Amino acid sequence: MGQSRRTWPRRLLAACTVLVVGVVVAAPPAQATHGSGALRSWQLRKAVTANGVLHHLKELQKISDRNAGNRASGSAGYDKSVDYAEKVFRKAGYRVTRQAFDFQTFLINSPSELERISPAPGDLEHRIMSYSGSVDVTATASVPAGDPLGCVAADYGPANVGTIVVVSRGTCPFGQKATTAAAAGAAAIVMYNNVPGGLAGTLGNTFTADFGAVGVSQALGQELVAQVPAGLTLRVHTDTYRGMATTENIFAESRWGNPNNVVMAGAHLDSVPEGPGINDNGSGSGALLEIAEQMRRTHPKNKVRFALWGAEEANLVGSTYYIANLPQAERDKIALYLNFDMIGSTNYVRFVYDGDNSAFPPGTGSAVGPPGSGAIEALFHNYFASQGLASAETPFSGRSDYGPFIAAGVDIPSGGLFTGAELIKTEAEAAVYGGTAGQAYDPCYHQACDTIRNVSKRAIDEMSDAVAHAVITYAFDTRSLNVPASGPASGSTAPAGGGGGLHDHEYES
C-alpha cells in the first residue's frame, strides 16, 4: 500500500484523504453509535496518536540532551520543559498559567562512584541516594558495632569512626541511618537492600549533612559485609548540589466549559536528576500535551484543566503546593483528578489505580479512595475491556501527584494509569500482557537510560487512548462519579499481582 501510494499524483492523494475522512464521519464503527459520548471518545482517540505523543517525547529528550542530561526541577532542563509545554498549550488555544514555588532541590554534578580498592579492585554497581552530600573518601569499610541496621547511636562504636559503614535497609528511614552514621563519625555510608534487587532511595529533602550515601543490591551488600573482616577498603565519590530553587507547575485550562465543574488531568513534568525521564514522566506529560492539542476545537461541557507538576520527584512538592494554596471554594469545583505517571514502560502491564480498594485494601501501602474513585477505576477497566485489552490493578498508594488530592479533608475523587516501574513482571502477567517475566516493567526506572529508547510505542498507543477516553468522557459528563462502583469490572482478566512498583524514591525501611 505504502509502495504503490507513492506513485499516485499528489492531488489525487489529497482527494482520497478528504474522501476517507468523509466516510469515517458518516459511518463510525459500531461501538461509536451508542450515543454521542462514545462517538466523541472514538473521534478523539482517532486523532490522538502514538506518533503525536512520541513527538513530544523527542522534544523532551532534546531538551535533556542540551541541558546536562536531565530535566529535574531546579535545573535548566526542567525550565525548558515548562517553556516547551507552555508553547504547545498556547498554540492549542488554552488559558495557560504558571505557578512558581521554592523547594530544596537535589542535582547531581557528576556521576557518583563506588570503588572497591581491595580486595578485588573495581567499580561497583550502585545508585546515589537523593540528597546525598558531596564527598570523595577512601577508607576501610565497617559494619555497625551493634545492630547491623544502624538506626540509633548505640549501634555504632569507636571502630566505625572514619570508616565507610555498610548498613542494611530496614526498620528506619534511609535519612535516619545516614544522619546516625554521620554523627557517629563515619566517613560515608553504603546501604544495601534487604530484598533482591538494587536500591535507590532518598535521604529526604531535609538532609543537609556533608555526608555521602549510596545504595547497592542485597547480593553486593552481603558480599561487602563478608569482606569487612579481611580489611575491605572502599572509595565513595559523590558530587551533588543541594539548595533552595524556584520551580513551577504549569496549567492549561479550556476556554469553554462549566467553571464550577472542573475536570483535572495531571502528570509530573520533572525527571529525577539521574536522567532525562522520558518514561518517568515524559510519557504522561506527552500524552496530556497530545490530548490537549487534539481537543483544541472541542467545546467541553465542563472546564478541563491540564496540570503538569514540578518537583514530584522531590516528594510531590508541586501538587502539594497547589492543593495547599487552593481555597476550599476552588477545591469544591474540582469534580475529579486523573493522574498519569509512567504510561510507556517497555515491559508493561496496563495497571489501573485501585480506587475502590478491592485488590489492595487500605493499610500498608494503600490509601482509602475518596468516593467516586471506584467509578473512575471502573471507567478505565471497562474501556480496556471494550478494546479487548486486559487490565490489572495497582495500589491506590497516593505516591504520585494524586496524593494531595485524596488526602483527608480534600477528598477529590481520583484515578489513573500506570505501566509499571522497578518491580519484576510475573509469569502470570507475561502470559496475559506479553513481555518478559523476571524482568522489571521499566528496566531504566530512575536511571540515565530512561531515554527516548526506553518507551514502548504500543504501550504509549494503548494508554494514551485510554487517557483520551477518560478525559473526553468526563469533559462532557461527570455524573457516573456518583454511581457506586466496586470490584474489578468484567473483562478485567488479569491478576492483581504486585501492582507494578512503588514508583517513588523509597523513604522507609
Ligand SMILES: [Zn+2]
Ligand atoms: Zn513519576
